[in-house]
Amino acid sequence: MHALNIIIIIITVGLPARGKSYIVKKLRRYLNWLQYETRVFNVGNLRRVNEASQQHDQSANFFDPDNTDMKRIRDDLAIQVLDQMIDWLKQGGRVGVHDATNSTVERRKLLIDRLRKEPEIKVLILESVCTDKMVLERNFRLKLFGPDYKDRDPAEALLDFKSRVDNYERAYESVGDWEEEQDIQFCKLINVGKKVIAHNISGYLSGQCIFYLMNFNLAERQIFITRHGESMDNVTGRIGGDAPLSEKGRKYARALERFVSQQRASFAYDLASRKVKEEDDWRSYGLEPLDGKKESETIDTRTTQEKIDAKAKELSSGQFTVWTSMLKRSMATAANFDPDVYDIKHIRFLNEINSGMREGMSYEEIQRFYPEEFHTRQSNKLYYRYPGMGGESYIDVIHRLQSMIIELERMTQSCLIVTHRVVMRIILGYMLDWSQKEMPHMLVPIHTVYELRPKPYGTELKKWQYIESVDSFVEF
């Protein structure tokens, strides 16, 4: 099913503060995880080191659309970057992203005309548009804490930044009629996926990109990932199988339930404090809070603490899913979660890699009896497939986890995933952007919990280890 010989160039379109670089980073991470080597080529970075443009002042004047000399230099840069991308794709890259505002039809025509000489490269235009005033306002306000506005009055600085953006917008030509006439494959993401317009999508890979981009959201949440508690096979060092938990494993399972429920409560409290304080902050700057609710007619007489407590209670009552594989050791690890409080799901896709004819053996035995096989696997774990019916490689497991990753991106609520070594490496590989080289070799011991929080700039990670002697978790 996987597109083995497709190469593709994604041309981004969008004004600053529209979430473009967020989207591009996420997409690059997903495609690399699917083993389509993907690289982002940023035009601005080249501009900053480019000789021709360094001879000129790079302030607003450089970007003035009526300044034809400067326009020529900018167009040359865009084409130079495109040429670099084409070279890289011809040397084995799979997806190149031309990361620039590319905000006029004339510019996009220039790029498309150059690409007509490369019929083996498919093109996808990806535009990010933001019309949601609340999101824009939030993005803008973040700029107030940046270098340009540091010591200025926030309300005044905000006005100034908005008028800057207005200037950008005047020359902007959204993707649309021209691209439709030319039958170009494009996707417009409006308000970070709230509305999506897809045109002429025909390739497997483009379809996957768009399905992915349609399914993510910006909700703040916790994603906990752990391996099952110690199993009888862990004790004897055998791989595969379907052994029950050991006594230690059962102890871990009990501690895990306590730990997750406590982390969940403290997350709700932190988020509530942050939201209540942010509102108070904006008010102190003379700006309305962002959540759309105006100060009510009757004055809110609650203290800040009372507001936080109420909000935290509301947040912590939300849904929370516990996913496990369908193997005994994984289901038993989640057995202490109350089904009235947690939404518990056992799914086959989270099962451990199938080690085919080597199920039930220890690594020592494989090394002793099948030294060549052992060596081949060590030198290329990603592609090595265990012999025998059903035997899988890391790549096989990635493919079966694809729909799980989409589901993780789509969900707005927090969750816990209880799974196995290889599956955990692969899910963490996606979340933490591990390279294909390192991913199959990362240490992910049992009785360890990874707590992930997706953020606009990447994924925040906390690692916790269960210490049996004190029967609790410590950060490490």
Place this chain on the structure above:
Amino acid sequence: MHALNIIIIIITVGLPARGKSYIVKKLRRYLNWLQYETRVFNVGNLRRVNEASQQHDQSANFFDPDNTDMKRIRDDLAIQVLDQMIDWLKQGGRVGVHDATNSTVERRKLLIDRLRKEPEIKVLILESVCTDKMVLERNFRLKLFGPDYKDRDPAEALLDFKSRVDNYERAYESVGDWEEEQDIQFCKLINVGKKVIAHNISGYLSGQCIFYLMNFNLAERQIFITRHGESMDNVTGRIGGDAPLSEKGRKYARALERFVSQQRASFAYDLASRKVKEEDDWRSYGLEPLDGKKESETIDTRTTQEKIDAKAKELSSGQFTVWTSMLKRSMATAANFDPDVYDIKHIRFLNEINSGMREGMSYEEIQRFYPEEFHTRQSNKLYYRYPGMGGESYIDVIHRLQSMIIELERMTQSCLIVTHRVVMRIILGYMLDWSQKEMPHMLVPIHTVYELRPKPYGTELKKWQYIESVDSFVEF
């Protein structure tokens, strides 16, 4: 990952001849196959048997938007159908489709207001728009052969039908601003999936529907499906395993290659004849052919036969994919296909159902040693999961074939699928709309080829049986 307790109402919007019923039928088939019980409720059907509306003339006058009495009757009907749907969903249905033109905001508001009383039901508005003149023209021309225009001059009849449609269009209000303001989940399909606009899609099931609808196409093609040739396990009657082909099986593999390549050539010839003749027909009616090419300046001096031959040659040189599972008997069955001519892919998702601890046994043995298990499986094959690690149910296999079905819909070229009994039942179940009751029990013997051709009205099927004594295939 699967949405276990979501129920959803899809409200269709669209003028006649816009492919609406085609899309709805396809979507119903896909959702039923995924085991979400789906039913289409057609408002027109109720109107035709409804007392209040039978008292009135049901010609164009009935549909006149300015005729308020008639409008009230039509609105009542729409709400009656909606109430039926809600009842059905409350009795266990999962997806109900409100199939009507629903062409004004006022009408849609009426339906949405009624649904506000049912907060557990999600709503998805699905609009089909056609602006592609060629597609519309083709849909219109099909009407010329219908009852209304049977004995009339085609060119004149076409003009008449077009002016009818113009009347419809005047009152039409496309899905858009109102739905966005109300934050309603909707999807607009423009020109049968060429362009897709999705708004506020948040549920798992809605996301799956839209991904599916984004990925289908109308290209004429052949899909061949067969089980592997006879294996050594077939000879001894064992299930599962990874046995090689028997001598008979190898003979079948050779015959299969000859058969497919011959069917492929004759399909190209048929399609070429049909296209060339259709063009000639339109010319004889005094209408331009539809393919967009005008008669060239220099007159085409080729005979009809020469034109057909040239077109057939062009069509038969297109890509053709051969998919097999990763089991020996399936790969060996495709071993005679020349990789220079066919695009050959081995994929794990096409492997046979995993029979867990019962791999390698015969049905007689299972019945003898595990009579209760045997009985449980016979009485509910769909949900029965084989015991032991990796053991699967039909439902499990459906889930792993989901991406294969999407790929089959996305591909424009012809293909052959070589797989196994359960997988073949499930793929045919989708293509041929078999009910969940019959699907697990359908006979799909080895050495049989199903040839499917997706058509606007359903799937055309030919069944072929390999007769060893004459070493060739006969239709049955």
